[in-house]
Amino acid sequence: MTYAVRIKKATGGTGEQTLLSCGSCIDASLSKIEENTHSFILKYFRKEWRILDAGCGLGRWLIYLSDLGFNVAGIDISSDAINILKKMKPELHLSIGDITSMPYRDGEFDAVLSVGVVEHIKDGPAKALDEMRRITRDDGLLILVVPLENIIRTFFHRPLCFLRYNISALLGIKLEFEEYRFSARDIMNHVVKRGWEIIDKSWVELTPPDRSYSLWVDWGNLLRDRSRSEPFSLNALGRLKKRFLTAISPWLNAEGIVIAARKTK
Numbered sequence: 001m002t003y004a005v006r007i008k009k010a011t012g013g014t015g016e017q018t019l020l021s022c023g024s025c026i027d028a029s030l031s032k033i034e035e036n037t038h039s040f041i042l043k044y045f046r047k048e049w050r051i052l053d054a055g056c057g058l059g060r061w062l063i064y065l066s067d068l069g070f071n072v073a074g075i076d077i078s079s080d081a082i083n084i085l086k087k088m089k090p091e092l093h094l095s096i097g098d099i100t101s102m103p104y105r106d107g108e109f110d111a112v113l114s115v116g117v118v119e120h121i122k123d124g125p126a127k128a129l130d131e132m133r134r135i136t137r138d139d140g141l142l143i144l145v146v147p148l149e150n151i152i153r154t155f156f157h158r159p160l161c162f163l164r165y166n167i168s169a170l171l172g173i174k175l176e177f178e179e180y181r182f183s184a185r186d187i188m189n190h191v192v193k194r195g196w197e198i199i200d201k202s203w204v205e206l207t208p209p210d211r212s213y214s215l216w217v218d219w220g221n222l223l224r225d226r227s228r229s230e231p232f233s234l235n236a237l238g239r240l241k242k243r244f245l246t247a248i249s250p251w252l253n254a255e256g257i258v259i260a261a262r263k264t265k
Contacts, residue, residue, distance in 0.1 A: 002186045003149060003158050006165060006175035033232070034207045038064075040258050041113065041143055044200075045070060049110035054099045054132060055117030059085045059092070065113075066092060073109075075102060100127040104135040111141040116256070119146045119179040125187075129194035133263055140263045142196055145204055148257045149181040150214065152245070157218045184257050196261035203254035210234055212242050213255030 041061075045051060047070050053062040056074030058081050065072045066089070073093035076082055082096050097103055099117060112132045118125035125146075132142055149158070158181075168175055182190075188198055206212055211232040215223045223238030234242060245253040 001149065001154075002180050002182045003161070004180055005161060005178045007178045008173070008175060010176035010178045033211065035205060036202060036207060037115070037145060037204050037258050040200075040202050040260070041065075042068075044141055044143060044260050045111060045113075047071065050108070051111045051113060052104070052109045052135065054102070054112050054114040054128070056085070056094075057081050059089065061113060061115055062092065063089060072113075075099065100131055102131055102135055106134055107137040107140070108135050109140065110137055111143070112136055113143045115145040116147070118144070119182065122177050124180075125190050126194060129191060129196070133195050136263050138263060138265060142191075142261045142263070143258065144187075144191065144261065145256050145258045146187050147179060147181045148203070148251075148254050149183045150254050151252050152214070153181060153218065182257070187257060188259065191259060191261050195264050197264050198259055198261045200260040202258050203250045204256035204258050205250060205254050206232060209243060210239055212238065212253065214253055215242060217255070 045065070047068075049071060051065065051070055051072045053059075053065070053072055053074040056062045056076045057078070059074060062072055062074040062085070073095070074082075074085070075095040075097050077096070077098050079096050082094050085092060085094055095103060099114070100121070112135065114128070114132065118128045121128060129142075129144075136142065165175060184201070188201070191198060205214065210225075211230070212223075212234055213232055215234060215238050216232040219238070223234055223241065225233040225235040225238070242253060
């Protein structure tokens with residue numbers, strides 16, 4: 001199943017930008033934190049390809065790939081994010097625009113990367129996936145990353161969310177849509193229905209034993225290490241929980257799922 005996360009004030013997908021930015025300065029260190037997504041992307045992308053980072057934000061993956069010598073461009077709906085990126089990396093090819101209607105020619109790119117973006121579209125990912133297909137050449141590649149409704153979220157976090165939504169409604173507190181958490185089956189069905197053939201998939205999570213996306217985001221003060229300034233740092237209980245779950249299966253605690261898909265004719 002897929003469920004929606006609602007919060008008091010939606011970030012519109014800029015939550016990570018808040019973590020990475022401080023005034024006009026950017027801490028791009030988050031792109032250096034090791035996660036299995038890095039090796040997954042490098043497994044499929046080629047440096048001679050023209051690659052688009054669709055929904056690049058403040059350029060975490062855009063800068064990472066560019067620094068490795070990949071031919072990559074970026075687009076984001078946030079003019080603030082694009083303007084900051086232009087000042088920091090003027091050599092990058094950047095555009096301001098909505099990923100459901102992009103200013104590119106049909107088949108202009110060899111591949112598209114989209115990390116943590118389509119889940120923030122309230123109407124669902126269909127239009128974005130269609131547009132990514134349009135601008136990708138025949139037999140081109142898509143790498144898509146979205147939040148995963150892992151087992152822990154199914155049996156613990158989702159019921160807690162629904163309880164909070166009901167209490168908020170009783171108290172007259174209005175909550176705004178923030179993002180979807182997709183089951184692996186649901187997001188793969190979305191991708192296939194929009195004209196892509198899935199060729200590979202993997203779980204997404206930070207690999208250092210003292211950091212976790214999902215535990216840090218979902219369990220707040222209970223598992224966060226407040227003594228450290230690094231984002232996604234876990235306290236002793238959080239580290240123990242991550243070690244236990246990962247030993248059983250990394251999918252149990254995975255923050256997201258990364259999918260590689262090829263454009264079908």
